[in-house]
Amino acid sequence: MEKATSILPPHIKLSHSLIDLPRVGLGTFKLAGSEVTSSVSRALEIGYRHIDTAVIYKNEELISSALKQHGIAREEVFITSKISPYQQGAERARAAALEILQRLDSSYVDLLLIHWPGASKTKTTDPANAKLRLESWRVLEELYEQGKLKAIGVSNYEESHLKELASHAKIMPMVNQVEVHPQRPNTCLRQLCQDLGIAVVAYASLGCGHLLQNPIVLDVAQQTGKSPAQVLLRWGLQKGCAVIPKAANPGHLIAAGELLNWELPGDLEARLDGLENGTKYCWDPSGIA
Template identity: 45%
Template sequence: MSSFSSTPTIPLNTETQMPLLGLGTYKLQGAEEVHRAVDAALATGYRAFDTAAVYRNEADLGRALRELLPRYGLTRQDVFITSKLGPKDQGVKAMEGALHSLSLLDLDYIDLYLIHWPGTQGLSVTDQRNPGNRAQSWAALEELYAQGKLRAIGVSNYTPAHMKELMQSCKVAPAVLQVEFHPRLCQVELRNVCKEYGVCFQAYSSLGKGELVTDPVVIEVAQGCGRTPAQVLLRWAVQQGVPVLPKSSHPERVAENAELFNFTLSDKDMHRLSALDRGHKYCWDSSEVA
């Protein structure tokens, strides 16, 4: 089992470790862009990579890793790969969807596979078939987990209600909940639910789609500790034990985002940032999904 030695990790309830820092690949399009971002990430110590069926770049990510890992003296076991089931495959097509991700990535196993969204493509958010489809998807993921094709399974964009529903019916507890998380969306209730169930809470959109890097408080904190606003926002999360997945196609930004583990924010700065909480979502809102 790899130790992902170059980056700090967090234990999952599957007794595996997940790196606290991963490269998000949302909107990275085309073999060349994916290859460049993965190359920069591996060079600066990233050992986790996050994709999804809806990103349409699983094949490019798989190819980039196959080409680049040997260059860095790394093997498949040295990296942690996450992918996600598309809403179009929610329910009866979940098994097929997960196996398609495996095939596109060209891997024997995926380290973490998530249900991307609690709803189903083509159904209204209020459609009462959504809960049944989620349950069916989860059963398929549990089966692939038992076969070792998925080393850990989890969910994304679930609300506290969706989490409670899942915990009541699952045979295998989710290892991770991945949601939007930043100082304007502190997700207190959801984090407490995860804590209660022993589920790792993971952040996406740590920079609030780039909006937060221009926030006066964030800028002031960054200037005070000689860091960039992006580094401060990412550090705010990891200092609370929350893994992050910053996305960039720019090699210098990828490298800059990795500089998280050699500084600490003061309690005062942590409080100042957390006080920005407005419950504000920049990304998808799943609160209406039945």
């Protein structure tokens, strides 16, 4: 597994793409209304140039508006969005992608992901899931070739889903966005992604907040002089992931530089590694056929 150095470059080179992925981005899950505007504005002020959203977050238009209010050029910001499980299949995926462009008021999306390997209202064991997600992927490949998408990828794909896609894809996914934190490092999945040239974006880096009060995390934070959130996010970065922290209170956002310019010592990183117990705080896609 690739080992990070103390001073990390701010971007990850994406395979098959002319653009680079910022290592630190703003997550916007569950952010709505004025929270979106204030968080995006604060993130831009402290150096973020990656905003992560999704159709099911229902905040793409607010993000577009916040970027305009801030006066930043569209090409200076990397935007990730995701088509939802309700939009799997050729026709729905194509319509979804074009609607995302409209809501973002942009001629392109930097990175578009298939949010989930399953299709809504389809049993997890139904082979139709595989058929529909491959149809969705064909749409992403097509729009990528047309330049409407600068990069394409998936989210919540397990090893089986990635291997299946790799056997059918004309263009390999450039990103897999998955849950990664010390209790669930997803080591085998991350290794497969590295072998396939797929960048990993970690979500739920703080264990949905549960890890912020963990005694070991608190001790490591005290020893490094960093906050628990900084420690957990830096741990993810040192595993080679990009991270997308979010904060409903913009004052809690951590500047990208505060995560990229220091190193978690090996012995302390190992202590966090020891927290691994398989705990999953978010959705579980492992049973989807």
